Amino acid sequence: MTFLQITQSLLQGFALTCLIFFLTLIFSIPLGLAISFGLMSKFKPLNLVLKYFVWIIRGIPLMLQIFMVYYLPGILNNGQNFWGTVDKYLYFNFQIKSGGALIAVLFSFVINYACYFSVIFKGGIEGVNRGQSEAGQVLGMTKKQIFRNVILLQVIKKITPPMSNEIITLVKDTALANAIGVVETIMAAKNFASGFPPIIWPIFYSGIFYLLFVGILTLLFGYIEKKLSFYKE
Amino acid sequence: MAYFEIKNFEKSFGETKVLKGINLSIKKGEVLSIIGSSGSGKTTLLRCMNFLETVDSGVMVLDGETLLDSNVKESESILREKRLNFGLVFQSFNLFPQYTVFKNLTLAPTLLLKEKLAEKNNLYKIELKNIKKNKDISADEKEKKIKELSEKILTKKQLQIKFREERENIRKDCNNLLEKIGLTEKASSYPCELSGGQCQRVAIARALALKPKILCFDEPTSALDPELTGEVLKVIKNLKKDNTTMIIVTHEMGFAKGVSDKVIFMANGVVEEEGNPKDVFNNPKSEKLKNFLNNVSDKDGE
Ligand SMILES: Nc1ncnc2c1ncn2[C@@H]1O[C@H](COP(=O)(O)OP(=O)(O)OP(=O)(O)O)[C@@H](O)[C@H]1O
Ligand SMILES: [Mg+2]
Numbered sequence: 091m092t093f094l095q096i097t098q099s100l101l102q103g104f105a106l107t108c109l110i111f112f113l114t115l116i117f118s119i120p121l122g123l124a125i126s127f128g129l130m131s132k133f134k135p136l137n138l139v140l141k142y143f144v145w146i147i148r149g150i151p152l153m154l155q156i157f158m159v160y161y162l163p164g165i166l167n168n169g170q171n172f173w174g175t176v177d178k179y180l181y182f183n184f185q186i187k188s189g190g191a192l193i194a195v196l197f198s199f200v201i202n203y204a205c206y207f208s209v210i211f212k213g214g215i216e217g218v219n220r221g222q223s224e225a226g227q228v229l230g231m232t233k234k235q236i237f238r239n240v241i242l243l244q245v246i247k248k249i250t251p252p253m254s255n256e257i258i259t260l261v262k263d264t265a266l267a268n269a270i271g272v273v274e275t276i277m278a279a280k281n282f283a284s285g286f287p288p289i290i291w292p293i294f295y296s297g298i299f300y301l302l303f304v305g306i307l308t309l310l311f312g313y314i315e316k317k318l319s320f321y322k323e
Numbered sequence: 324m325a326y327f328e329i330k331n332f333e334k335s336f337g338e339t340k341v342l343k344g345i346n347l348s349i350k351k352g353e354v355l356s357i358i359g360s361s362g363s364g365k366t367t368l369l370r371c372m373n374f375l376e377t378v379d380s381g382v383m384v385l386d387g388e389t390l391l392d393s394n395v396k397e398s399e400s401i402l403r404e405k406r407l408n409f410g411l412v413f414q415s416f417n418l419f420p421q422y423t424v425f426k427n428l429t430l431a432p433t434l435l436l437k438e439k440l441a442e443k444n445n446l447y448k449i450e451l452k453n454i455k456k457n458k459d460i461s462a463d464e465k466e467k468k469i470k471e472l473s474e475k476i477l478t479k480k481q482l483q484i485k486f487r488e489e490r491e492n493i494r495k496d497c498n499n500l501l502e503k504i505g506l507t508e509k510a511s512s513y514p515c516e517l518s519g520g521q522c523q524r525v526a527i528a529r530a531l532a533l534k535p536k537i538l539c540f541d542e543p544t545s546a547l548d549p550e551l552t553g554e555v556l557k558v559i560k561n562l563k564k565d566n567t568t569m570i571i572v573t574h575e576m577g578f579a580k581g582v583s584d585k586v587i588f589m590a591n592g593v594v595e596e597e598g599n600p601k602d603v604f605n606n607p608k609s610e611k612l613k614n615f616l617n618n619v620s621d622k623d624g625e
Binding site: 225230322 | 373374399400403404406407409410411413415418419420421430431434513514515529530533
């Protein structure tokens with residue numbers, strides 16, 4: 091095994107890591123926004139249901155949620171391995187390996203992160219002083235104009251620090267996908283360690299991929315925060 | 324006849340009745356001060372006038388137009404129009420922190436201008452459509468009208484040009500306002516870079532930028548350090564010289580005495596006493612007002 095081969099193999103795993111990361115972000119942010127509006131809604135039943143849902147999702151480990159999503163359909167369906175079937179289907183038709191597991195992982199990640207984000211969004215929106223929207227109203231602005239011109243940027247500024255924390259956590263959480271057999275970065279590295287002969291160093295090497303990724307994100311969020319620091323409240 | 328009149332305003336929050344039938348009236352160019360102890364309902368009254376709260380009952384008439392009748396439910400867009408008759412200056416300024424002083428002033432008028440231009444254009448378009456469909460008029464007349472209307476309808480580009488032209492007027496107005504409050508050199512500062520007194524002066528200018536018929540103040544100097552109240556009160560006094568109609572809730576008795584044409588003393592959600600400032604401050608009739616004025620002067624003496 092040359093360095094190049096191992097790098098290539100880890101990069102394949104890292105591609106999956108990135109895929110999980112970006113798809114989770116793309117879907118969980120809008121879903122999280124929707125949930126946050128539900129959490130703030132005056133319609134009691136919706137409000138209550140979502141409150142408990144968010145509490146449950148945030149209260150149990152993400153690993154457990156992945157297992158639930160992965161095994162539950164089979165149990166409900168007389169022990170038929172639902173995701174295994176999806177796996178096979180995707181493999182035979184599109185040559186995608188462990189596609190079922192990947193979908194199960196994405197499903198649980200999106201729900202999990204949407205719940206975390208919803209709480210952040212809610213805090214951000216409620217954290218903007220009520221006087222701001224009242225000032226807009228008194229100045230004859232519409233609700234939409236107030237949201238777009240007055241509230242939105244203030245919310246973004248408020249949520250940038252907690253969002254950057256969550257998003258950086260997401261990078262590392264993607265490793266949980268290997269619990270149900272998705273060969274992401276760490277699984278790819280581990281495969282070398284448990285092979286014959288065992289090669290240990292890729293385990294350490296794989297950490298560099300995460301460090302680089304998180305480093306770039308840290309720079310990006312630092313930049314955004316700096317851009318938004320032109321005003322204080 | 325009164326320029327502005329409130330009849331029988333009532334407002335409850337849950338079980339507590341905060342306004343218990345408030346009546347008041349002012350003439351054009353007059354300054355009305357509202358005084359009263361904490362919790363008497365002064366802020367609530369201003370908020371109801373500005374449609375930030377809905378009254379349970381009551382009528383409000385401005386310049387012959389009924390702005391509010393609790394028996395009539397108005398749509399949000401009509402409420403918006405009516406709101407523009409008033410300006411409201413908050414105790415805590417509520418400037419938009421992410422915009423410069425100048426943008427704080429121009430934002431609302433600019434949005435309004437854009438909307439008005441688009442609205443007008445749309446009306447012409449609808450009219451044009453209707454005329455094209457109309458079969459009752461002669462072909463000649465139809466053609467003439469279509470031509471007339473088509474000339475009035477602006478393309479997107481023309482609309483943009485017109486918007487830019489008229490926006491210049493807004494900018495000029497706002498520059499004049501900045502000069503009036505003595506903050507021309509702060510035009511491109513952010514609110515966080517200003518003192519409280521300067522913020523409140525900007526908030527006043529921001530309200531004036533929409534040319535309200537009545538400007539309301541809710542304790543404009545309460546959030547300020549004592550040495551900063553003077554500059555804000557001076558701005559308000561200058562507005563009086565320009566004959567701006569104002570309703571001012573204040574705890575500054577000396578100021579109220581000097582600037583007002585009329586003073587209202589509120590207690591427990593009713594107008595307990597009203598009259599010209601001399602009578603109210605020098606010859607209070609009700610026990611409540613006497614007590615209130617004594618307490619205030621005690622505090623001033625501290
Ligand atoms: N949104 C609300 N919900 C419930 N009660 C309210 C609300 N707003 C005001 N109140 C109550 O109404 C009463 C009058 O309040 P308001 O703010 O109008 O008094 P105020 O005369 O402005 O007092 P202050 O001089 O302290 O500003 C108070 O008892 C207050 O607790
Ligand atoms: Mg008040």
